[in-house]
Ligand SMILES: Nc1ncnc2c1ncn2[C@@H]1O[C@H](COP(=O)(O)OP(=O)(O)OP(=O)(O)O)[C@@H](O)[C@H]1O
């Protein structure tokens with residue numbers, strides 16, 4: 001076993017043979033590891049607003065843990081000081097909470113293996129740098145960016161795969177000192193063991209084999225002292241006891257490097273699942289750098305969390321049921337074996353489909369929350385929601401209905417005016433006379449207007465709908481009728497009569 005910062009960490013079964021541990025301890029650890037509930041994590045970098053690609057990774061990670069009675073960990077990979085921003089860190093907390101992807105270990109919650117912001121873990125990383133250097137498994141590299149670029153170019157022209165040429169792999173300590181004295185800040189490179197095969201079984205992509213020859217010695221500490229992704233990400237997964245790493249396939253080729261590092265340090269290795277990336281409408285993967293549509297933008301438009309979760313859960317994972325599933329069912333029916341290999345495309349019309357279902361299922365209170373309007377009383381708002389909720393998908397739709405039905409008289413475009421003219425002013429006068437007799441409901445009203453005017457079918461219902469609601473689409477007329485009440489119906493029919501009589505062609 002290995003003692004790190006006072007915490008005992010189980011030795012990874014796969015690599016335990018390389019360490020001096022007795023068989024008994026080894027078996028015990030292996031059994032303990034396999035019977036532990038799954039612990040998965042989401043480890044974003046706070047370098048932009050989270051997009052649907054990031055969040056689908058977060059969702060599947062959370063589902064994986066919760067499906068297997070484990071817990072979901074959040075770690076913020078804020079090592080890139082130039083691109084990381086506090087505002088993005090706070091935004092990602094907010095986004096995950098808003099979606100219902102609450103972590104059980106991580107920032108704000110704590111846990112035994114914190115801190116959970118990589119920018120606060122420098123001392124921990126230093127111990128492992130020291131260990132690798134002491135074992136001769138890491139060395140300082142003084143090559144300039146320019147020199148590395150030239151070397152890469154030369155390799156490519158001679159048809160070789162580009163990898164670090166090993167320029168600084170065997171510098172004497174005098175040489176190292178001489179360069180340090182010149183003020184050159186070196187990076188630290190991991191010495192990739194020669195002639196090794198790195199194998200792992202990816203939970204999505206199956207057996208993976210890499211040859212260490214194809215992987216040049218790679219940077220684990222940048223010249224500014226910050227850890228490279230390969231390093232801090234792998235170390236933290238191991239220290240934090242992560243059992244399952246679900247991440248985008250952009251990380252697949254990082255995995256052999258990370259496994260080599262963990263083996264060199266005798267740290268446990270998680271299982272990996274590399275999920276296909278979500279592509280945007282331009283065919284490229286969604287990415288923060290490319291300014292992909294953020295969750296915030298969707299939230300501002302009024303998408304509901306459960307709609308987004310259902311949309312994401314079906315991007316690259318097959319659920320047998322195609323109805324709107326609550327989070328508990330998304331968890332219950334999640335199966336890592338059902339993750340697909342093909343890239344999934346984000347189709348906005350699919351998301352809208354889930355939004356429609358989500359709005360159908362939402363309580364009135366959700367829709368009432370969309371109507372932030374001082375001029376509409378609570379009672380009116382409730383009546384409005386009852387009348388139009390089946391015709392509303394977003395807050396903007398509801399606000400448009402409030403405008404149409406609760407504020408002043410409708411305005412008609414040229415087509416609307418033409419339709420009112422075609423119905424004729426007499427039609428609306430007759431409707432007003434019917435209104436005087438206080439009909440019971442819209443059905444009785446429309447029937448009586450039909451009898452009096454002789455209009456039937458479309459010729460009866462279209463002008464009535466347009467005159468009363470201002471538009472040719474919308475909820476069933478009896479709802480609008482009830483919502484408006486007799487006084488507003490009268491004002492609208494009078495208004496329509498005037499337009500029918502006086503609007504110009
Ligand atoms: N288009 C995508 N589809 C699915 N998962 C993605 C996509 N883009 C990123 N991810 C995953 O999201 C997680 C967080 O990644 P990260 O914070 O680096 O986001 P990013 O969008 O790739 O950012 P950047 O554009 O800065 O590289 C990783 O597991 C990554 O694989």
Ligand SMILES: [Zn+2]
Nearest residue numbers: 141142143168
């Ligand atoms: Zn070098």
